[in-house]
Amino acid sequence: MLIHRPSTADWIAALGTDKIGQHVDYQLTHWQPGDFDLNWDRTVTATTANSITVDAPITTAIDPAFGGGMMMKYEWPERIEKVGxxxxxxxxxxxxxxxxxxxxxxxxxxxxxxxxxxxxxxxxxxxxxxxxxxxxxxxxxxxxxxxxxxxxxxxxxxxxxxxxxxxxxxxxxxxxxxxxxxxxxxxxxxxxxxxxxxxxxxxxxxxxxxxxxxxxxxxxxxxxxxxxxxxxxxxxxxxxxxxxxxxxxxxxxxxxxxxxxxxxxxxxxxxxxxxxxxxxxxxxxxxxxxxxxxxxxxxxxxxxxGHASAEGDKILLYSTSRTSAPQPEYATEMGRRSLMPDVTMENWIDSMITKYPLEDMLNEAVRLPELKLNKQTPPESPSRPIALQNGLLTCQGRLITGRLGRTSLWRGSTRASYVNNPPPNIVRFVPGRIGRGLTDDLDTLVADMIARHVFGMEQFPGLWYERR
Missing domain, CATH: 2.160.20 (Pectate Lyase C-like)
Structure with missing residues (x-):
């Protein structure tokens, strides 16, 4: 089930976040309804006449005063699962x-x-x-x-x-x-x-x-x-x-x-x-x-x-005392320990990997030197230069027709109000993210231009360091 909690105007006003940025030059940072919706992906484990129990906590109150919420059943057979x-x-x-x-x-x-x-x-x-x-x-x-x-x-x-x-x-x-x-x-x-x-x-x-x-x-x-x-x-x-x-x-x-x-x-x-x-x-x-x-x-x-977890044995313990007047035996032990480097998480991780080794099933694995890789040179894109002939734009001697598109200034936002209906952008870069309103896939962008009969794009100039 998908449990949806809307971000309503009343809730945003109660938080005071509708006033964020009212004293800055660009009024772009205040919260807007729909931008901060919460969606929990849960499995129903039990129901009664007036309650539903799910498999994991709901982390924000679903308050009728702020729009309540809704539950929706979904199917997602293509979702990847049980991989590492x-x-x-x-x-x-x-x-x-x-x-x-x-x-x-x-x-x-x-x-x-x-x-x-x-x-x-x-x-x-x-x-x-x-x-x-x-x-x-x-x-x-x-x-x-x-x-x-x-x-x-x-x-x-x-x-x-x-x-x-x-x-x-x-x-x-x-x-x-x-x-x-x-x-x-x-x-x-x-x-x-x-x-x-x-x-x-x-x-x-x-x-x-x-x-x-x-x-x-x-x-x-x-x-x-x-x-x-x-x-x-x-x-x-x-x-x-x-x-x-x-x-x-x-x-x-x-x-x-x-x-x-x-x-x-x-x-x-x-x-x-x-x-x-x-x-x-x-x-x-x-x-x-x-x-x-x-x-x-x-x-x-x-x-x-209902029983101890094996992960509990991997806790790096903080073993010390707050006393300012320790017993001689304790002071001696602390003095001895002070001569040794402290155990940090960096070397604790290494010790856990050594103590709890994974079983490698490499009997039938192909080793890197044995891989025969076919080095393929990517095909060169055919050159189709655009020419200006008698005041007309042509390509390979044919007249170019259609509309001229335009990108917009990207303000660095990935909020729903922007991502759900984004303008195209050639240089928009969101690390690790590809899709509409994120890092545009250029092949998809070109296909969309063809479908909309757009022959060219005017690029809004970048106002900061660009990655594309």
């Missing part, structure tokens, strides 16, 4: 003399139109943007024991989003990212739940957390950010009017320099056991305390299963 990517070392070949080179691969792995999938034990090096990105049409995905290393590209949005989710029922566990912009993040209207468990960000260039408008049901559990912050904050006009970025979300026993936690109208956000400076109107509880359970995710998993 594992044991790979992925490297994007970049210019070693250009530390900001972007003329190479942006995304290592993206997941779309898929359910019950996994990515594990993958190292991604030098990619401009994501090691793993999970898009809206993906659900029930696990990403574990993965690393994003040494990204190469500019410092800015849509770059260095090491582990990013727009999906639902997505788990990132034991993942490591270095020098990212948003190392671990959810995008706008990610319906959730999305969980980041034992994830580690080293020297990021911006925060981890919710970066777009109204990601709900986000969990950061035992996450560590070295030299950066975590945020479920209110961003106002930033990020195309992100406004309230997170709702009904939780930081559990996380470590960072700062944690930004705001409480949006109609919802709540919490932080428990934080080792960070806390900011914002959300509920900060039991700061600088070592909490039990060590991980709320694994504790709830054990509760649901």
């Amino acid at each position: 990517i594992e044991n790979l070392n992925l490297v994007s070949t970049c210019d070693p003399d250009n530390p900001k080179d972007e003329n190479h691969r942006w995304m290592a792995i993206t997941l779309d139109n898929v359910e019950d999938a996994w990515v594990r034990r993958v190292r991604a090096r030098h990619f401009v943007s994501s090691a793993v990105a999970v898009w809206e049409t993906a659900r029930r995905v696990t990403v574990e024991d993965c690393k994003s290393l040494a990204p190469v590209g500019e410092t800015g949005n849509f770059r260095r989003y090491a582990f990013h989710s727009l999906g639902q029922q997505v788990l990132f566990q034991r993942c490591y990212a270095e020098y990212a912009y948003h190392a671990f993040s959810t995008g706008f209207t990610a319906p959730g739940p999305n969980a980041f468990v034992q994830c580690y960000s080293y020297l990021p260039l911006h925060f981890s957390g919710a970066i777009g408008g109204w990601s709900s049901g986000v969990l950061f559990d035992k996450a560590t950010v070295v030299g950066g912050s975590l945020s479920f904050g209110y961003r106002d006009v930033d990020a195309q009017g992100a406004g309230w970025t997170a709702a009904n979300s939780l930081f559990w026993q996380c470590r960072a320099a700062k944690i930004y936690l705001d409480k949006p109208p109609t919802a709540q956000n919490w932080a428990y056991g934080s080792w960070a400076q806390g900011y914002g109107s959300g509920d900060h509880e039991l700061a600088t305390e070592f909490l039990k359970p060590e991980s709320i995710f694994y504790a709830q998993l054990e509760q649901r299963l």
Whole structure:
């Protein structure tokens, strides 16, 4: 079933996000009805005369005062399922003399139109943007024991989003990212739940957390950010009017320099056991305390299963004491440990891979040196020069007729009001995304021009650094 919650004008007004950007030059960032709808993909497990039970939580209240919601049955036989990517070392070949080179691969792995999938034990090096990105049409995905290393590209949005989710029922566990912009993040209207468990960000260039408008049901559990912050904050006009970025979300026993936690109208956000400076109107509880359970995710998993999970044995424990007057034996032990490097998630992942090896079934696999690749040269496109003859445009001696099309200025938005009815664009670039309102497929664009009898396009000039 698809459970749909509309983003009505009344709800947007209650949030105050209809006024975002009223004091900036371009009135483009306020929230509009329909742009922040939430869609949960669920399975019905039980029904009564007046209730329906589904297999996973609904992460935002379905309130009759704000338009209620609806349920729709759907069929999707073509959806990919029960697939995985594992044991790979992925490297994007970049210019070693250009530390900001972007003329190479942006995304290592993206997941779309898929359910019950996994990515594990993958190292991604030098990619401009994501090691793993999970898009809206993906659900029930696990990403574990993965690393994003040494990204190469500019410092800015849509770059260095090491582990990013727009999906639902997505788990990132034991993942490591270095020098990212948003190392671990959810995008706008990610319906959730999305969980980041034992994830580690080293020297990021911006925060981890919710970066777009109204990601709900986000969990950061035992996450560590070295030299950066975590945020479920209110961003106002930033990020195309992100406004309230997170709702009904939780930081559990996380470590960072700062944690930004705001409480949006109609919802709540919490932080428990934080080792960070806390900011914002959300509920900060039991700061600088070592909490039990060590991980709320694994504790709830054990509760649901009725028995301990094997993943619980892979928790990197925080074993220390807050006392300023330790016993001699404890002080001696801590002194001994201080002579050894700290165990970080980067080497913890390696130790888990060694301790729990995967069985390789390579008996019938074809090895790379044995592959016989047919090198094919792509056919050259025939040249059809356009000529001006006697004031008329011709091609191969024939008169060109039809209409002249025009692209529009792309403002960097992927909201529904734009993507559902986008004008064509030759240079619009949304990393990892191809389709209407995203990165235009040029063959599809040409076919559409032919169908509409458009013989040429006037290109709106790019106003910033273009990737096409």
